[in-house]
Amino acid sequence: MAPVLSCRGVVKTYGKRTVLDGVSLSVEAGQVTGLLGLNGAGKTTLMRIATGLVAPTAGNVRVLGQALPIRPAVLARVGAALDAPAFYRWMTGQGMLRVLLDTAGLPDEGRTTRVLERVGLADAADRRIRTYSQGMRQRLAIAAALMKEPDLLILDEPTNGLDPAGVRLVRGIIAEETARGAGILISSHQLDEIARLCDSIVMISQGVVSASGTVDQLGLGAAGGQQNLEDWFFAQQRPMAGTSAVEGTDR
Numbered sequence: 001m002a003p004v005l006s007c008r009g010v011v012k013t014y015g016k017r018t019v020l021d022g023v024s025l026s027v028e029a030g031q032v033t034g035l036l037g038l039n040g041a042g043k044t045t046l047m048r049i050a051t052g053l054v055a056p057t058a059g060n061v062r063v064l065g066q067a068l069p070i071r072p073a074v075l076a077r078v079g080a081a082l083d084a085p086a087f088y089r090w091m092t093g094q095g096m097l098r099v100l101l102d103t104a105g106l107p108d109e110g111r112t113t114r115v116l117e118r119v120g121l122a123d124a125a126d127r128r129i130r131t132y133s134q135g136m137r138q139r140l141a142i143a144a145a146l147m148k149e150p151d152l153l154i155l156d157e158p159t160n161g162l163d164p165a166g167v168r169l170v171r172g173i174i175a176e177e178t179a180r181g182a183g184i185l186i187s188s189h190q191l192d193e194i195a196r197l198c199d200s201i202v203m204i205s206q207g208v209v210s211a212s213g214t215v216d217q218l219g220l221g222a223a224g225g226q227q228n229l230e231d232w233f234f235a236q237q238r239p240m241a242g243t244s245a246v247e248g249t250d251r
């Protein structure tokens, strides 16, 4: 079966700055691929490219077997919770989800209620988002990613701001989604979480893949341990090159 996400030699430049330089990775159906890297390594940029929010400068990206640009029919099968989700804070949680579903051309048919229950927000469904805590907004972002019952799920640091119950909940959701057949691309700074959740791991260091493989191939199985994981993480970092700041752009 073709991967649900395939990136080959992806390059992204902003002005003179190359933030992704030939990145390749795959996400298989029913499997979890973890993206690791220091702040600014390029993880979110790659995820934005995979969701069609940002265009790559070069390289080949196929989402659910289809080349970019992503068509609406493909996007309807992709769920993403990226950093800083843009919600209308005056809407209720459920109202916001309904708008997003409608934009994707999908009927509600109980989806928003089910997904709010899954992320533990059923009691807050009718509250305005501006009254939500940070963790509740993060749960809503995960709900928005799940409600399309996607074949490809992209989760950028999904446990950020979540309490231990939320972290456990996300772990359960990931297991349920892969059991359903979805392929998941997830980033996190929690090394133990990534080693535990992922089938394979891709380390990005300064826009380049510095290590990749299955958790076992990389020697990060159950015996890994936090100290070993940290040692391994730092051993994969490329030496710092000179960087120059450029004006930000959206594409």
Ligand SMILES: Nc1ncnc2c1ncn2[C@@H]1O[C@H](COP(=O)(O)OP(=O)(O)OP(=O)(O)O)[C@@H](O)[C@H]1O
Pocket (backbone or CB within 6 Å): 014, 019, 037, 038, 039, 040, 041, 042, 043, 044, 045, 046, 246, 247, 248, 249, 250, 251
């Ligand atoms: N729109 C933009 N214009 C210019 N530079 C950008 C833009 N978006 C991202 N960058 C730069 O690209 C690099 C990679 O950023 P990215 O957000 O992908 O990193 P990340 O690995 O997700 O980091 P973090 O762990 O902090 O979330 C950074 O140096 C960032 O400053």
